[in-house]
Amino acid sequence: MEVLLFGIAKDIVGRSSFRFEEGDEVPKSVLELKQKLKNSFPDFGKLSSLAIAVNSEYAEDGMDLNRGDEVAVIPPVSGG
Amino acid sequence: MEVLLFGIAKDIVGRSSFRFEEGDEVPKSVLELKQKLKNSFPDFGKLSSLAIAVNSEYAEDGMDLNRGDEVAVIPPVSGG
Amino acid sequence: MNTERYDRQTILKEFGMEAQLKLQAAKVLVVGAGGLGVPVLTYLNAMGVGTLGIVDNDVVSLSNLHRQVLYAEKDVDNPKVAVAVQKLKEQNSETEIIAHETFLTRENALEIIAHYDLVVDASDNFPTRYLVNDACVILNKPFVYGALHSFEGQVSVFNFEGGPTYRCLFPEMPKADEVPNCNENGVLGIVPGIIGNFQALEVVKMITGIGETLSGKLLLCDGLSNNFQKIRFAVNPDNLNIKTLQDSYDFDCEVPVSSISSETFHKIIEKDEVQLIDVRTPTEFERNHLSFAKNIPLSELNERHNEISFKVPVYVVCQSGVRSRKGVEFLEGVYANANLINVEGGMNEISKYVVKY
């Protein structure tokens, strides 16, 4: 599973993507992915609004995730 | 096989892509694809310079094509 | 309309005079005349959009010039709307340009937007973005969204022909300081140029019906890698049912933080010395600080909070009051019963009162 990071999510993690490799425990749902992000990077806890896309489609928290998915983490951005 | 058309190639064919479907005879090489285009649309005969990309990689005339390939037909463009 | 002027686009057979006349008949409101608004206004004006409204109440500052390319050095300190109107008229005297020299507010949004066919959200803050969304939904006007972060940008088309809205992507406004803006976080000068141009392109497609708009798709552009992602998303019908504006579009802060005005703080420190933690960087601290302040940069608060005494009140300060608020929020999580006070306005405000320090 590849996770692409945008906006402040990229700044929090310090890179634009990361990958759950073979053998890694992969989050089973969007909610679980969000929880994992918060555990690894507490700053995610501050973000009340975070859009998640799975395979280029917007996904609700309940959406199941699979090992081959490409997930995008998209916080709102305000700049102009 | 999906064929994406850019620049004047799109204008000649009149659409931005077309597809060789199941049952269609698929060109076996880049050269054969170019020949097919000339046969169907004589205006391709005028183009001396035409870049072809197969699965987002530049391809020489000798390159083999397969049914699942995505092919881009990219003529030079001059406008500024 | 002088047709020779638009020759190069009217000879496009998909475009033609028909599309040009649609542009000429269109009324487009651009909210914000900054990094995004400048390219949107400049190109829509050049291409022949007949009526352009501009909403902004800011003045040009020197630090705008690296990305707001309509403005020259001599325009610094002048109102953006006035400068923009003059330059756009010189560029195309056939456009009707309507200046709204105000910020978009809860009070004026519906009245202003009602006069236009289509809105471009070229603002730079969440309150305005949610206000534009809600006002456009209420008035049934489509709008083009664009927003930035550092080297990245987002573009979409909202509320267009029954399609999804901004709230279908981000249902609620983030809390204050949850996500930084350009002025705190920075932006590469060219990025708003790219995103603003994509917004102008969407406007042309919506007005003329040519091509495929970004309705239902969020375009993500990363300038550093030239990677482009299109995220599909659906309408949540609840979000089309907005009937009135919210009571307020100010940031609501879920975590209430005890605060003190810099004026009151000044009165206190004239009598007593207090425990003051300055969470700015060492470089900022060196430049100027209150004599009794202790410097623990925000980034080190996690390791160094044991240097603070929680038996007495803890005043926290930074440059403008933003980082000190974060500091207070952090310390509250660690010492739930501590007496933590944020100094509002930070050193920017304090220096007005306490020149002697």
Add this chain to the structure above:
Amino acid sequence: MNTERYDRQTILKEFGMEAQLKLQAAKVLVVGAGGLGVPVLTYLNAMGVGTLGIVDNDVVSLSNLHRQVLYAEKDVDNPKVAVAVQKLKEQNSETEIIAHETFLTRENALEIIAHYDLVVDASDNFPTRYLVNDACVILNKPFVYGALHSFEGQVSVFNFEGGPTYRCLFPEMPKADEVPNCNENGVLGIVPGIIGNFQALEVVKMITGIGETLSGKLLLCDGLSNNFQKIRFAVNPDNLNIKTLQDSYDFDCEVPVSSISSETFHKIIEKDEVQLIDVRTPTEFERNHLSFAKNIPLSELNERHNEISFKVPVYVVCQSGVRSRKGVEFLEGVYANANLINVEGGMNEISKYVVKY
């Protein structure tokens, strides 16, 4: 350098003052001050590139204004370079701007380019594009390529750190009229804005080393669908071995076509009436034509060539000589032994001599 001016990009931690100083030290040449050159120049100037050269010898025309947004109505008929220099200086007085009021030619290209670190190909024709490529390869200068067609554009970085060149994508220059240019084919005003901005972004990345450039990748943008494709391509080492410029960068026409100057043609028709086929559209033909001309539009030549007598010479004319050349080429394919003559310069030229018709 006034650092406050660039605050919003120097606070980006990936950028900082280090990258800003690299921009300031850089010398960039922009070839062409038209649809692509305008956004490239405007944003590079705003972002703080220290030295900018401009090569162009064109004047502003009314039909430029829909896409060349640096120019105002009052600038029409003035040289682009002079207008651009003045406006860029007003925008950023710290930039050293060098005007080359000439077209780039085989004779001056090496000398001009030698003074710069990096070149932007913002030209609008194949001869200049191949000349830029070859001169940059000879001088070992990287360059940023951008080019347009209707609603589409291409961007890449060539000859950068041993990477591929323009000739690695398109080895030889197309023949005349093989591929139309913007003036014939048209372009939507915003498209050069988008492509030019991507070129400026690549310049920043090349100078500062931040991010990933498009070296070895061709970015294809389709404005109508917002589809983006990146095509990877490799260097052909032969193309790095160019040691001298070609003898000529004029279009070479593989198919030689018998031609006659409009002056000679005028002398002939003063004495004799000839068979003249006018291949323009009926609308153009109605507007003005020679009394003895027969109108067969180029698009109908295929069905209607039997209306022409091939026993006598066939003179072919259009507005500027481009379509008539195509007409002659077509008829040559059908009647190999016919006596076909293209009237050079078309009605544009003829009308200078034969005002009486």
